Amino acid sequence: MGQVYFEDVNEGDEIPQLKKNCSTQQLVLWAAGSGDFYQIHYDKDFAQSTGLKGLIVHGALKNAFLGQLLHDWVGEQGQIRRFGCSYRGMDEPKQDILCRGVVKKKYSDGGKHYVELDVWTEKPDGKKTSPGTAIVTLPGKN
């Protein structure tokens, strides 16, 4: 994917989607990578003993997926200024998690070109489980 430029972006545009599907192995990798070892994410018996149906995907991992969505979109010359989400719904392993973003606003300030977005993860039925927002900078063509 080539570099995206500020001039190419319009309010209302959707950025390229990122599809994830977590294996239980990925949840263990994330536990190690993030330092979050809460057992509801890798020990099914433990998860069920807390009343959950089964294992659930870490909210912070879905947030990090949104970080990847943005990092890959802004390219080498763009930068993430701010991103994050609320953890509103649970996702299970071995189910698609679609990461999406829509441009809300664009403006230039102090020689930098800013783009604000709504970002979120959604389940296969379209339910948003991690709604959030982001601010990135993109290069201009001149």
Add this chain to the structure above:
Amino acid sequence: MTQAPDSVITDEMRAAIGVEGPPAVMEVEKTNCRMYARSVGHTDPIFYDEAAAKARGYRGIVAPPGFLGTPIFRPGGSGAVPGELGGRTFSVPYKRILNGGTDYEYFPDPPDGDAICAGDTITARSKISGFEEATGSLGPMLITTRETTYTNQHGKVVAKMYGTLIQY
């Protein structure tokens, strides 16, 4: 004395708003950057390969989005990540706790800020920014918002994290 009779927010909690907790030292190491990037599924080589990162103008392997270093583990310590679920807790009548969400703000521009790269040592300082009470699908809840500021070894503020904790 304007406090509603059924509020769970005490004067002690109100007094804690804005007060910084003890600083936590976070190490940003190559292996942790790679592990974090791998666990997310990142494909950009700047998160794995030092030469690739340097070729793109970074000081070293880049910390992937959301990775602000690893707290130093000490046996017997809480191991909590500052600003997330860690930090000061208060006695409230709710048993259950949820991480409501996290926002990361970055300050990558020199001279005031910088990118976060392997080899950095980051000092994290957390404070409670506010308490709020609400009633939602989970019933009555206490929402605590926290702000953590990350300063690197050169005294530059490189990131802030805004966390929301829900007790219900």
